[in-house]
Amino acid sequence: MKSEIKKIIFYLLLKFLLIPGLAQENTLIDKIIATADDDVVLYSELENRYLEIMQGGGMESPGNLRCRILENLLSTKILVAKAQIDSIIIEKKRIDQEMNRRMDYFISVAGSEKELEKNYGKTISQLKEELRPLIKEQMLAQEMQQSLLKDLKITPTEVRNYFSQIPQDSLPYYGSEIEVGQILIYPKVNRTEKLRVKEILEKVRDSILNAGASFQEMAKKYSQDGSSSGGGELGFFNKGDLAAEYEAAALKLKPGEISTVVETTFGFHIIQLIERKGERFNSRHILIKPVAGESDLQLSVHYLDSIRGLISKDSMSFSSAAKKYSEDKATADNGGLFADITTGDTRIPTDKIQPALFFTVDSMKTGSISNPLIFKQDGKTAVRLVWYKSKFPPHKANLTDDYQKIHTVALNNKKMNHLNQWFKKTLRELYISVDEEYKDCEFWRMWSEGGE
Numbered sequence: 001m002k003s004e005i006k007k008i009i010f011y012l013l014l015k016f017l018l019i020p021g022l023a024q025e026n027t028l029i030d031k032i033i034a035t036a037d038d039d040v041v042l043y044s045e046l047e048n049r050y051l052e053i054m055q056g057g058g059m060e061s062p063g064n065l066r067c068r069i070l071e072n073l074l075s076t077k078i079l080v081a082k083a084q085i086d087s088i089i090i091e092k093k094r095i096d097q098e099m100n101r102r103m104d105y106f107i108s109v110a111g112s113e114k115e116l117e118k119n120y121g122k123t124i125s126q127l128k129e130e131l132r133p134l135i136k137e138q139m140l141a142q143e144m145q146q147s148l149l150k151d152l153k154i155t156p157t158e159v160r161n162y163f164s165q166i167p168q169d170s171l172p173y174y175g176s177e178i179e180v181g182q183i184l185i186y187p188k189v190n191r192t193e194k195l196r197v198k199e200i201l202e203k204v205r206d207s208i209l210n211a212g213a214s215f216q217e218m219a220k221k222y223s224q225d226g227s228s229s230g231g232g233e234l235g236f237f238n239k240g241d242l243a244a245e246y247e248a249a250a251l252k253l254k255p256g257e258i259s260t261v262v263e264t265t266f267g268f269h270i271i272q273l274i275e276r277k278g279e280r281f282n283s284r285h286i287l288i289k290p291v292a293g294e295s296d297l298q299l300s301v302h303y304l305d306s307i308r309g310l311i312s313k314d315s316m317s318f319s320s321a322a323k324k325y326s327e328d329k330a331t332a333d334n335g336g337l338f339a340d341i342t343t344g345d346t347r348i349p350t351d352k353i354q355p356a357l358f359f360t361v362d363s364m365k366t367g368s369i370s371n372p373l374i375f376k377q378d379g380k381t382a383v384r385l386v387w388y389k390s391k392f393p394p395h396k397a398n399l400t401d402d403y404q405k406i407h408t409v410a411l412n413n414k415k416m417n418h419l420n421q422w423f424k425k426t427l428r429e430l431y432i433s434v435d436e437e438y439k440d441c442e443f444w445r446m447w448s449e450g451g452e
Contacts (some may be wrong), residue, residue, distance in 0.1 A: 036077035069442035079141040162410035179389040181336030187292035225287040233285035
């Protein structure tokens with residue numbers, strides 16, 4: 001069911017991206033509702049986005065929603081106009097990379113290139129040509145906006161002033177939050193197990209090359225990768241997207257050729273190159289993952305136990321040990337601490353903590369470090385120490401406990417005000433206008449009259 005919903009959302013999105021005039025069928029007359037120098041915003045563009053949002057369950061009042069959509073459309077076109085005046089250029093290579101990234105996503109959701117082409121009655125090349133100017137416009141707008149905001153900072157005094165202006169009854173209330181860290185290592189698979197896996201793959205390869213076996217059928221039978229059901233085919237990737245060892249082996253091949261056994265961090269592979277287009281290539285593979293034995297696990301447990309001993313004796317802090325020994329880069333670079341993916345804050349609401357991690361710390365005291373724990377990380381067996389650094393009970397926002405959160409909100413507010421002032425100034429430099437029907441929109445009153 002989830003995959004079907006995902007496909008529905010995807011088709012609505014792609015339909016919007018590639019057919020901006022779609023809504024015209026349901027309108028009597030299209031017209032220009034805003035201008036930004038030499039560019040325009042059409043009524044059909046606005047209504048198209050409005051319908052997409054409403055079909056997705058949008059709850060905002062129609063007037064407010066249309067104003068927000070127009071603000072977004074017009075802002076983009078103004079940023080692009082200024083970017084062109086300032087000679088900001090997006091390299092073709094960057095546009096191609098972004099276009100390929102999005103197209104790969106569309107293809108993965110559709111199921112295949114053929115399925116995507118069938119649904120839209122256009123070739124991949126035609127779809128890309130329609131997508132290219134839209135992506136270029138978005139990237140130009142982003143580049144211009146970043147150039148305006150990149151040097152914007154906020155001082156502690158400004159953060160305090162921002163916070164002091166929030167009415168007491170409007171202060172946010174934060175639920176329970178915790179700070180948790182880890183030191184994670186993957187058991188090193190012993191040589192005997194690696195040789196066992198390599199021998200299996202060598203026999204599979206021999207069956208394909210000398211006994212007429214199909215690579216696709218062998219992938220379905222032996223591969224432990226998610227691509228096995230599709231005969232091991234990965235689809236097109238850009239050079240640099242996959243494991244370096246995998247790419248080096250794949251790009252040495254001619255279409256149809258099969259590599260010798262290749263080792264990556266994911267396990268052991270044999271690879272068949274299907275097609276290469278410049279810096280992009282399509283391949284299929286058979287992956288078998290060596291399994292760490294009990295003795296390998298115990299070596300990792302003893303290793304982490306010795307690190308725990310060093311921390312307990314104050315010979316090393318947990319943060320230093322995480323940076324030095326942990327094999328999970330995302331947390332290691334942060335001194336072992338997990339961070340909220342939306343805010344970057346190390347204080348994470350308990351309802352956002354991974355269930356397995358939450359149940360671990362739920363039985364621990366703050367400040368304590370667990371014994372080595374065996375668990376699964378991205379499908380691989382791993383061992384970790386867990387540090388329950390601190391706990392914060394539910395509370396109303398305050399500068400002492402929530403400075404980082406307030407700092408982020410205050411900085412974003414400063415950026416928004418800076419952008420609004422820039423748009424107001426730009427109104428005097430470029431020919432920018434909106435239709436009478438939309439002049440009561442808050443953004444337009446702010447830009448043209450200096451409203452709040």
